[in-house]
Amino acid sequence: MAKKRIGILTGGGDVPGLNSVIKTVTYRSSEDNIEVMGLRRGWEALTHVNLDDAESRRRYLMPLDRENTRTIDRRGGTVLHSSRTNPAKMQKLPEHLAGKDFPLAKNRKGVPGNALDLSKQVMANLSTLGIEHLIAIGGDDTLGYAAKLSELGVKVIAIPKTMDNDVHNTEYCIGFSTAITRASDAIQRQRTTVASHERIGIFRVFGRDAGFTALYTAYTTSIRSVCSSRRSAQTQATMRWLCSAREPSGRAIKCASTARRTHMAIARRRALPTPLPRRSSSALERKR
Amino acid sequence: MTSDLTYDLRSGDPDFVDKLVGLTFGNMAYDAMLDGKTGLMSALVDGRYDLVPIPDPALGPRKLDVATMYNTERYRPMYANKRGLPVFLQRVS
Numbered sequence: 001m002a003k004k005r006i007g008i009l010t011g012g013g014d015v016p017g018l019n020s021v022i023k024t025v026t027y028r029s030s031e032d033n034i035e036v037m038g039l040r041r042g043w044e045a046l047t048h049v050n051l052d053d054a055e056s057r058r059r060y061l062m063p064l065d066r067e068n069t070r071t072i073d074r075r076g077g078t079v080l081h082s083s084r085t086n087p088a089k090m091q092k093l094p095e096h097l098a099g100k101d102f103p104l105a106k107n108r109k110g111v112p113g114n115a116l117d118l119s120k121q122v123m124a125n126l127s128t129l130g131i132e133h134l135i136a137i138g139g140d141d142t143l144g145y146a147a148k149l150s151e152l153g154v155k156v157i158a159i160p161k162t163m164d165n166d167v168h169n170t171e172y173c174i175g176f177s178t179a180i181t182r183a184s185d186a187i188q189r190q191r192t193t194v195a196s197h198e199r200i201g202i203f204r205v206f207g208r209d210a211g212f213t214a215l216y217t218a219y220t221t222s223i224r225s226v227c228s229s230r231r232s233a234q235t236q237a238t239m240r241w242l243c244s245a246r247e248p249s250g251r252a253i254k255c256a257s258t259a260r261r262t263h264m265a266i267a268r269r270r271a272l273p274t275p276l277p278r279r280s281s282s283a284l285e286r287k288r
Numbered sequence: 289m290t291s292d293l294t295y296d297l298r299s300g301d302p303d304f305v306d307k308l309v310g311l312t313f314g315n316m317a318y319d320a321m322l323d324g325k326t327g328l329m330s331a332l333v334d335g336r337y338d339l340v341p342i343p344d345p346a347l348g349p350r351k352l353d354v355a356t357m358y359n360t361e362r363y364r365p366m367y368a369n370k371r372g373l374p375v376f377l378q379r380v381s
Contacts, residue, residue, distance in 0.1 A: 014304030016298070016299075016303070017310035020310035020314065021310045022335055025317065028315065029318070031313060074301070075301065077299075115295050133321045134318050135314075135318075135321065139349075140343065140349050141345075143342055144347075145345070147344065148342065148345070150326055155321075157321050157326065157328055157329070158317075158328070159317050159329065160330070161330060163297055163298050164348075165376075166349035167329075167343060167349075168343035168350045168380070169331055169341065169380055170335075171332045171374055171375075171380055174310045175298060176296075177304075177306050178301075178303045179297040179298060181299055181303050182296055183293055186291065188294065194289060199289050200376040201289045203292075205294065206294050206295075210349050211351060211352030215358055216365075218365050219367075250323060274366050
């Protein structure tokens, strides 16, 4: 009887902790006599692999065992590599699929757009590879396609990872804690230089437009923060206001973060001028 | 003084929390697979490990609840009233 085979992939930006997931799944599988096929470069493995081409198979497929995963959890990143490919939103066909017919992808309102939906190819590759169950590790885009595959009848289990911590239905995504730790460490280190030179320190960090990275960094470093999800006039005004603030000693730490449209500014509490500029009050807002 | 932390935040080795949660999410996913389950995601809900439906992609990314987490008048996080919250301070919905 043929061994059961499962697939595992990592999509989107890498975060620390992915290799721990890959290793534990591989080790558990080895105890149950189940094969694990590592699918390299996220969903791209299932859209771009040419199973008739040995070089393509080497590029996109990586059989996992105890030997080749034994030490991977000691490092960050992902040994399977990653990509942001979404098979339901393909702008261009892989070379070996040129000329084949695929349906146009539909947007959230169900209207066909310009992108192609390669789900048919993904399912065909899973079938040819004998993958009965898939474990997909990723953020909202990677897992969004996992949800689509599940609706199409593929057995999928998802694991949320993103340093932005912005996946619905879970309070935590792998990578968030390390990201906050890194940001806090960097701010803490630069306090000495900012103080020595009596300067304003401005930091940029990722965080998309979710706001978790900015706020939790501010919370854990005891500094003031400004978050906004848009490059709005309010944000610009707030940034100008923060950049005008200094401590009596003449120094201030300002930390501004931009990723896509996200802005964050952090300044030490004592650096802020008084009275604070007031915005529309909210019953939910409380003063410390 | 301007510094881009950007990729620094996702690089290097995982800290204890990401090792712990990564291992646990991975084992939960494996157990779910053994049980023949599909369409589920390893998750932390109300501070406890659980399996939940994979989120609807139409929802887009989850966002911080500014009303309960951020003081928009004083430009800083909310510090009060944390008792009873799960470890990461926000419930999923």
